[in-house]
Ligand SMILES: O=C(O)CCC(=O)C(=O)O
């Protein structure tokens with residue numbers, strides 16, 4: 001009976017239009033296309049790792065004011081180094097982006113997904129280099145099972161050439177997204193300057209980052225009638241150097257992998273969550289590990305998140321920095337964006353599959369967590 005209903009829902013679903021449309025059609029069951037094998041589902045909002053009973057993951061907090069203050073810089077660099085090495089993620093506070101900018105961008109993102117689906121569909125594209133791309137699931141061309149997520153990807157480089165391609169509706173979206181993109185880039189450069197300093201490298205690469213690729217991904221995870229059967233995003237790592245993530249402050253969804261556990265990252269107003277991406281893992285020759293993360297959904301509340309992915313210029317070679325492979329084994333092959341995009345169109349990019357394919361030797365690809373809990 002339930003099975004039959006599911007098939008009826010699937011008929012109705014036209015899943016390629018995305019989950020927001022599915023949700024608006026009032027479905028009561030998750031169409032088969034979205035049902036994950038039991039082993040791949042989330043266990044709900046668990047902030048409590050299996051191995052412990054009541055502790056919460058302690059996320060390192062990097063205070064940008066203190067990073068910029070000469071008297072405290074050294075101490076902050078030490079925490080940043082430890083966070084990137086042991087966890088692959090940290091939180092930033094006092095980042096200089098006003099809360100109004102964050103709130104206005106979130107509100108505008110919400111309004112975009114409230115537009116009629118015919119308006120959103122104008123930006124649908126399978127061209128992964130397009131300045132704007134609306135879509136659904138994770139890697140739509142490759143996903144066997146679909147994920148409960150719609151997205152709007154805004155290519156932010158070169159600004160302002162990309163701007164006219166961004167959605168003109170809601171009317172404030174371009175300005176809000178542009179303003180946030182600029183400020184997120186400044187924050188990225190501050191963080192990379194600090195990371196280059198920790199790694200003992202000169203600032204040449206910083207110049208390259210100024211002209212680097214930058215993508216803002218606005219995610220929408222609508223309520224899901226059977227959230228335990230699916231996920232908003234599968235376990236994956238991000239491709240760039242750093243991802244700066246703005247989470248909806250009212251709804252949880254993000255989980256990071258810590259050892260064998262999936263731990264929910266509580267959203268904290270005004271803070272941004274930053275994670276190490278594959279390119280930084282390669283560049284640091286494995287000293288820093290990109291972190292696996294995923295998104296769970298719920299049955300009552302829509303959730304938005306905005307991920308800002310930064311890396312080198314599109315034509316750059318991403319390779320372990322020569323200074324970091326002096327006298328030690330080079331662990332990753334040189335790579336570039338074209339290889340990544342090519343890989344994406346022909347392979348599943350879940351887990352850390354692309355990065356695995358770039359490895360010369362095969363060391364463990366996940367951070368060695370000596371987990372600290374609160
Ligand atoms: O929604 C989130 O919290 C995470 C989004 C994400 O991982 C991504 O866009 O790559």
Ligand SMILES: [Fe+2]
Pocket residue numbers: 236237238243293307
């Ligand atoms: Fe991600």
